[in-house]
Amino acid sequence: MNALIETIEVVVGEAEGGTDDTRVLKLARPDGEPLPAYRPGAHVDVYLPNGLVRQYSLCGPNAQAPDYRIAVKRASESRGGSEWLCGQAGNGTPLRIGMPRHAFSVNEAARHHILVAGGIGVTPILSMAYALQASGESYQFEYFVRSDADTVFRDEIMASPLAGQTRIHPALAPQAVRERIAELLAAAKAQSHLYVCGPEALMQTTAELARGVLGDANVHMEAFAPSALPATGERGFAVMLDTSGKTVEVPPGKSVLACLREAGHEIESSCEVGVCGTCMMRVIKGEPDHRDSYLTDDERVAGAHFIPCVSRSKSPVLVLACEP
Numbered sequence: 001m002n003a004l005i006e007t008i009e010v011v012v013g014e015a016e017g018g019t020d021d022t023r024v025l026k027l028a029r030p031d032g033e034p035l036p037a038y039r040p041g042a043h044v045d046v047y048l049p050n051g052l053v054r055q056y057s058l059c060g061p062n063a064q065a066p067d068y069r070i071a072v073k074r075a076s077e078s079r080g081g082s083e084w085l086c087g088q089a090g091n092g093t094p095l096r097i098g099m100p101r102h103a104f105s106v107n108e109a110a111r112h113h114i115l116v117a118g119g120i121g122v123t124p125i126l127s128m129a130y131a132l133q134a135s136g137e138s139y140q141f142e143y144f145v146r147s148d149a150d151t152v153f154r155d156e157i158m159a160s161p162l163a164g165q166t167r168i169h170p171a172l173a174p175q176a177v178r179e180r181i182a183e184l185l186a187a188a189k190a191q192s193h194l195y196v197c198g199p200e201a202l203m204q205t206t207a208e209l210a211r212g213v214l215g216d217a218n219v220h221m222e223a224f225a226p227s228a229l230p231a232t233g234e235r236g237f238a239v240m241l242d243t244s245g246k247t248v249e250v251p252p253g254k255s256v257l258a259c260l261r262e263a264g265h266e267i268e269s270s271c272e273v274g275v276c277g278t279c280m281m282r283v284i285k286g287e288p289d290h291r292d293s294y295l296t297d298d299e300r301v302a303g304a305h306f307i308p309c310v311s312r313s314k315s316p317v318l319v320l321a322c323e324p
């Protein structure tokens with residue numbers, strides 16, 4: 001386990017709200033102590049026994065609750081992450097998770113919130129809806145699904161106070177989805193912020209339409225896939241490990257991770273596309289050129305961490321460490 005990453009031991013429990021291909025799980029500390037509170041929209045990294053790391057949004061109705069809830073959709077081409085959680089994790093199975101991460105949050109200055117979810121993308125959006133409902137803020141929740149039977153948390157939502165602000169849209173064709181989003185935006189109140197999570201096509205369509213009406217800063221997206229293919233860079237630079245003092249050249253077209261490994265350094269990795277954080281290193285000196293989808297905006301500004309599987313350097317030399 002990467003020493004820079006703080007993890008928590010939890011056990012798995014069954015929860016309600018799933019569908020044929022989506023399992024809802026409760027995660028709790030084995031000793032019953034409360035897990036850290038989180039902000040709606042947060043996610044955790046789940047470290048699976050097969051070495052994979054997967055990101056799941058915390059979708060419980062109360063971000064202060066002592067345990068967490070996640071929903072896992074069985075991916076049609078699972079590489080072992082969703083497959084294991086849907087098929088093999090049983091009641092009481094131990095797991096390690098990371099601390100809640102906040103890359104997707106409601107904007108506290110917004111006067112109105114437009115929540116748009118597609119399929120399993122409902123998970124971060126649902127926790128936002130519960131929080132907005134509880135605080136009495138103005139919001140609307142649009143939930144696009146393949147069919148009624150595929151609607152995760154359908155009964156719960158419709159039996160809750162969210163029902164009054166929620167519209168579930170089963171089986172809409174892409175053009176109809178586009179028209180519905182355009183309709184929402186045409187009626188958007190001043191200082192509205194829009195949040196979207198779901199399939200790539202829905203996110204792109206929604207973001208493109210919303211940016212034109214609300215402006216870039218008022219549109220927020222959650223994606224657990226790399227935003228683009230990992231950039232291998234057009235310029236070379238050097239990396240120095242503070243432990244060995246040795247310098248490793250990183251040419252264009254090759255990742256820092258690959259170069260460090262070739263030079264004999266052992267660095268853990270999992271996704272190798274900048275999503276999971278497993279390979280994270282500490283920055284001692286130099287200016288990173290962040291290309292990952294893992295670090296939050298605040299972490300990028302702080303400049304203390306670096307994701308070597310995809311990120312580059314703006315300075316000619318970057319000095320890194322593996323240990324805290």
Ligand code: FES
Binds near residue numbers: 294
């Ligand atoms: S291995 Fe996943 S972010 Fe680098």
